[in-house]
Amino acid sequence: MNLRIERLRWWHLSAVAAMEIEIFGPEAWSEAVLWTELSAGHDYRAVFDGERIAGYAGTAYSGDEAWINNIAVDAAYRRRGIARALMDDLIARARAGGAKALFLEVAVDNAPAQRLYDDYGFVGLGVRKNYYQHTGTDAAVMRRDL
Template sequence: MTAAVRLEPFRWWHIDEALPIEADLFGAEQWSPAMFWNELANGHHYRVATDADGTVLGYAGLAGAPPDEVWVQNIAVRRDVQRRGVGRALLEELLAEAARREARSTLLEVAVDNVAAQRLYAMYGFEPIGVRRGYYQPSNTDALVMQRDAEPTGDGPHHHG
């Protein structure tokens, strides 16, 4: 990743730049402006990756699921800057937020045919735990559910069985 990429809070004014990325990556399954507004209104943890000029390169979001889980809502990177570390930086930011929240598990859904994303998640300790049939509509694509458990904190004995 180049040093010029910055992560900052996702604000309402980023929605207009996020929408074309959504449309390109997710087609008919793209989020609407209202869905983004709802995520922001609910106080979910969203970040944008921008270049030196402030242009949005990608975005990602995390939502809490009490008592001790968090869900990656989305990670999206503009096609022309993929495979340059932007998605990795966004994922690392979400995992850092999960740790700040002391989440025991971080979960996500990823399309079964998105092998590149699955590989990235596996590199960060996510493991497949199930499939949601026909999750993505209208394409009826299945979603692979992946989970990453928190690292032991070293605050006491941990037994692995």
């Protein structure tokens, strides 16, 4: 594998939207939503294996706060450190951008993601009831100081 992290571009969005469906099912973001994210200036990065996207993550900034919008890894690439590489990159970019804290929401039933966030020092702030509209799943809100 020859993995590299690069900025996500508009021509990658159809592949990312397909990955969204595979990973998030009814809660997947559409290609149109992903376009909106990029056009709003949010920072999206992808891990590439050649031309194939192995995983991606997006961050939005507001003042001295950064929010992880999403982080996902293709099933064929899991357990290879892709999510950690994305987390390391987005934390470094948030710090470099002047963020003092990093926030995220994660489905309460997504134990693997919660373990990753715990490993990175995120702490729970509360729960947003029925946050995920299509499934009614609650989301845990987490924060990490930078």
